[in-house]
Amino acid sequence: MNRYETLKDYFFTHIEEQCHGIYKQKALLHSIQVSTLCQKLALEHHLDVELAGIIGLFHDYIQFTQHSSFQHGLRCSEWISSILSEFQDDEKAIIQQAIARHSEKDKVDDAYSEILKDADVLAQYFAETDIVLSDEGQKRLKKYLPEKI
Template identity: 40%
Template structure:
């Protein structure tokens, strides 16, 4: 998880620089919450824990860096690729896994690779845990049910 800590520093700096008040609080809660859930659930599906933690941390990065959610999955994936490549800490295959999951995470109505599906599930769960009365469409609801099934294995 040493590489995760390096990426975490960059995210901390960006949140401190660009976000204030509720936006900063929401950024810390959501990015680190999704990352923590990705770590926990990666164990159940036997995916690389560190890659999962990093994809969770960076999945909405552009929302807080650019202060807009417009096209955020695509923009976050581009920012993640640049950050990971410039860190010189990751193999190209690892970068591709993280970037692809981030790019796919907003498309809840389509099934993608295991890493993308884990990120989608953890993204939905973090929202659900902080607002259990939130109304989800059938695609989001499917991820809440999937998480419950994983815990009950």
């Protein structure tokens, strides 16, 4: 089993155990959608698809499992190192940095952080097309759906 599949199994098991009802549904749908969008964007930008998928899958994990959005990106980036034993230090740094920065939609960061930010905004829009996005979110969405803004 590859690393992504192993971590995906971990994700599903723990979301199943720690989330309930509509919160579980949101955790699963949003995380899978962001993961898939990250993989697509990684292909387009010639980035590592496996790392992008993991980043997308786990970017809100702590928010869902601890039921708090307070600094969830930073908290998740610190926590995730505990399950990345199969990864090289540079890969861990990419994953942790992207997750830590994903809520800072107004800043431009490294390529992995940027695809996560874009995928997160796209997934939010697809889940709720009448969502009111921040100015930064609207700018990110406009890159992909210019006719919608």
